[in-house]
Amino acid sequence: MTPAVLLAILCLRLISSSPAPDPVLDAEWQKWKIKYEKTYSLEEEGQKRAVWEQNMKKIKLHNGENGLGKHGFTMEMNAFGDMTIEEFRKLMIEIPIPTVKKENSVQKRQAVNVPNFINWRKRGYVTPVRRQGRCNVCWAFSVAGAIEGQMFQKTGQLIPLSVQNLVDCSRPQGNLGCYLGNTYLALQYVKENGGLESEATYPYEEKEGSCRYHPDNSTASITDFEFVPKNEDALMNAVATLGPIFVAIDARHESFLFYRNGIYHEPNCSSSVVTHAMLLVGYGFVGEESDGRKYWILKNSMGNKWGNRGYMKIAKDQGNHCGIATYALYPRV
Numbered sequence: 001m002t003p004a005v006l007l008a009i010l011c012l013r014l015i016s017s018s019p020a021p022d023p024v025l026d027a028e029w030q031k032w033k034i035k036y037e038k039t040y041s042l043e044e045e046g047q048k049r050a051v052w053e054q055n056m057k058k059i060k061l062h063n064g065e066n067g068l069g070k071h072g073f074t075m076e077m078n079a080f081g082d083m084t085i086e087e088f089r090k091l092m093i094e095i096p097i098p099t100v101k102k103e104n105s106v107q108k109r110q111a112v113n114v115p116n117f118i119n120w121r122k123r124g125y126v127t128p129v130r131r132q133g134r135c136n137v138c139w140a141f142s143v144a145g146a147i148e149g150q151m152f153q154k155t156g157q158l159i160p161l162s163v164q165n166l167v168d169c170s171r172p173q174g175n176l177g178c179y180l181g182n183t184y185l186a187l188q189y190v191k192e193n194g195g196l197e198s199e200a201t202y203p204y205e206e207k208e209g210s211c212r213y214h215p216d217n218s219t220a221s222i223t224d225f226e227f228v229p230k231n232e233d234a235l236m237n238a239v240a241t242l243g244p245i246f247v248a249i250d251a252r253h254e255s256f257l258f259y260r261n262g263i264y265h266e267p268n269c270s271s272s273v274v275t276h277a278m279l280l281v282g283y284g285f286v287g288e289e290s291d292g293r294k295y296w297i298l299k300n301s302m303g304n305k306w307g308n309r310g311y312m313k314i315a316k317d318q319g320n321h322c323g324i325a326t327y328a329l330y331p332r333v
């Protein structure tokens with residue numbers, strides 16, 4: 001083979017490494033890039049477009065099937081459209097679940113007289129949805145959220161708490177900043193430290209820094225924290241009687257990444273491996289309670305453009321779906 005022929009073949013390879021874009025999607029692609037302020041180099045563009053197209057086609061297929069009543073929830077193209085599921089899963093690291101001593105777990109409450117619907121947002125317990133961005137600290141957002149709710153109950157004031165304070169300062173307890181953290185260790189930090197600053201005095205930076213906590217600026221503290229027994233009845237009693245609770249779910253799925261609205265149900269979800277921390281703020285059902293579809297309401301930390309303005313509903317009383325009751329904790333203030 002002459003060098004010229006070889007070069008021609010190589011070039012062909014390079015060009016064909018990303019499949020040709022589907023011209024039908026040109027306008028949507030341009031609109032999406034503007035909406036989410038995406039700019040790519042010339043080399044990147046083809047590869048990103050190919051990933052986006054694959055995601056777009058899966059989302060359209062899901063929603064088409066959903067229209068026929070198959071799934072019970074819709075998906076939508078969002079800011080994560082140029083991410084492959086492999087890239088997303090790198091952020092979804094299994095959260096180690098601590099073994100719990102019995103005395104540290106919420107006393108079994110009587111399963112009577114809990115309401116059919118609870119939504120702590122409507123009662124002023126929940127701060128606006130925030131966005132974790134490039135730093136993988138769902139654990140810190142859900143810890144902040146759980147303490148915010150308990151502080152509101154105690155003081156009547158709803159104050160967004162400092163996630164950055166948790167990220168920077170809970171390393172001695174064993175947390176690893178933007179890479180991986182555990183709610184239980186973050187709560188241990190707040191308990192041992194004796195306080196936590198607010199978002200106003202210690203704002204979120206999307207990266208790890210040195211610990212800059214100062215007790216003069218402390219706005220919240222906890223006396224202890226407790227684990228909720230690993231079943232959905234205990235979780236329902238806890239959220240109904242205590243307020244918003246920290247939970248974690250298996251979120252390693254495209255259906256989660258592109259979730260839009262409705263009651264989430266993912267056949268491939270694990271109920272033992274959990275990867276993403278969220279804040280449980282209530283529950284309810286659609287239709288008749290006896291045969292209706294029950295759901296939990298979760299607050300996420302992926303911004304208010306994700307899901308239903310930053311929130312999701314997920315199937316309740318369907319065998320601990322996605323591990324909703326596998327790792328639940330709440331702080332005492």
Ligand SMILES: *[C@@H]1O[C@H](CO)[C@@H](O)[C@H](O)[C@H]1NC(C)=O
Binds near residue numbers: 200202214217
């Ligand atoms: C409290 O927070 C404010 C705002 O970030 C800051 O200017 C001030 O220095 C902090 N106080 C102390 C004692 O660190």
Ligand SMILES: *[C@@H]1O[C@H](CO)[C@@H](O)[C@H](O)[C@H]1NC(C)=O
Binds near residue numbers: 267268
């Ligand atoms: C479930 O997992 C299998 C195997 O990884 C995969 O082929 C299938 O598409 C997945 N189903 C859904 C709904 O994601």
